[in-house]
Amino acid sequence: MKKGKKLYEGKAKIIYASAEKNLVIQHFKDDATAFNNQKKSVIEGKGILNNRISEHILTYLGQVGIKNHLIKRINMREQLIKYVNIIPIEFIVRNIATGSLTKRLGIEEGTTLEKPLLEYCFKNDKLGDPLISREHIITFNWLNLMELEWINEQCRRINDLLQGMFRSVGIKLVDFKIEFGKTKDENKIILADEISPDTCRLWDINTEKKLDKDRFRKNLGNLIEAYQDVARRLGILHEHSNIKPLKFPKPKAVKLKK
Ligand code: UDP
Numbered sequence: 001m002k003k004g005k006k007l008y009e010g011k012a013k014i015i016y017a018s019a020e021k022n023l024v025i026q027h028f029k030d031d032a033t034a035f036n037n038q039k040k041s042v043i044e045g046k047g048i049l050n051n052r053i054s055e056h057i058l059t060y061l062g063q064v065g066i067k068n069h070l071i072k073r074i075n076m077r078e079q080l081i082k083y084v085n086i087i088p089i090e091f092i093v094r095n096i097a098t099g100s101l102t103k104r105l106g107i108e109e110g111t112t113l114e115k116p117l118l119e120y121c122f123k124n125d126k127l128g129d130p131l132i133s134r135e136h137i138i139t140f141n142w143l144n145l146m147e148l149e150w151i152n153e154q155c156r157r158i159n160d161l162l163q164g165m166f167r168s169v170g171i172k173l174v175d176f177k178i179e180f181g182k183t184k185d186e187n188k189i190i191l192a193d194e195i196s197p198d199t200c201r202l203w204d205i206n207t208e209k210k211l212d213k214d215r216f217r218k219n220l221g222n223l224i225e226a227y228q229d230v231a232r233r234l235g236i237l238h239e240h241s242n243i244k245p246l247k248f249p250k251p252k253a254v255k256l257k258k
Contacts, residue, residue, distance in 0.1 A: 001025065001074045011037065012050070012198060022185045023071060024083045028054075028194075034217040036128045041216065048076045049227040050196035052236050055079060057195045060165060066158060068191035069181065084181025084192050089142055090121040090129060091151065093159045094175040098201060099214075101175075104131070110208075116159050118152060123179070147189060151180055154191065162195070166202060169233035171211065174201035197227050 003025055004017025011033045016025040028047035033040050051073065058070040069081040094101060097111040101119075120137060121129040137143050143151065158178065166173045177199045181192035193199075197212040204211060211230050215223040 022083050023080055025078050026081050027078045032216045043223055045224050049231055050194060050198055051077055051079060053231055054194040054196045056234055056236050064161060066191055083184045086179055086181045086192060087142060088123040090123055090177050090179060091155050092119040092177050093155050096174040098174055118155055170205045172203045172205055174203055176200035197230055202230060
């Protein structure tokens with residue numbers, strides 16, 4: 001796949017033009033940032049893992065009817081995606097209270113929410129991605145009411161699907177952030193960006209060990225090992241990771257005594 005010029009560079013990804021007008025190449029970097037860019041690091045191999053995990057999740061969501069930008073993975077760090085105008089809103093779905101929710105409202109860390117909580121943040125680094133309400137979205141014409149209702153419904157469905165997917169491999173989906181965009185060709189709203197341990201909080205069901213970017217935010221270490229654990233549990237094989245398929249010794253030939 002021929003890579004064209006760089007169209008956009010974000011904190012963890014770069015978008016390049018492709019040979020096709022309505023498709024672009026999404027490149028996953030190893031850069032990690034937190035707390036609105038105040039904490040930065042490069043974690044070797046993170047981009048490769050996120051590329052694979054996001055591909056796996058978006059492929060699954062596509063198969064069950066959640067339209068999204070993924071066309072195909074091209075190589076270890078890149079995927080071909082539909083070119084969209086990103087809607088400037090982060091849609092956050094929470095099942096368990098942690099992170100900014102606990103800080104903002106004093107809700108006890110780890111509280112299981114009675115039903116999933118949907119929050120919206122305005123995507124703007126300079127302003128620190130402030131929390132916004134439905135009214136802001138409508139007032140500033142970021143979406144019309146019908147579009148917003150449709151996306152809300154998609155968020156709830158995606159949460160149900162991902163909760164099931166992770167539960168089946170012993171992981172609690174605590175919360176996650178997703179983004180939507182409007183396709184350049186048809187102006188249709190689809191799921192975009194990425195879904196990975198960078199954008200989700202994932203806890204081991206039994207031990208509540210964090211298997212996500214909180215390992216970086218909270219200096220817990222072993223981030224790559226945790227992301228690899230997620231990939232391994234999801235059944236994703238990596239050509240270039242330390243994940244090795246389980247090998248069982250060949251049964252030895254047994255000589256029978258005469
Ligand atoms: N999140 C994200 N990008 C952001 C902000 C949040 O992917 O810019 C994800 C984060 O990983 C978590 C969820 O959204 O899974 C909720 O994050 P929260 O609002 O608690 O933010 P934080 O505690 O990271 O400031």
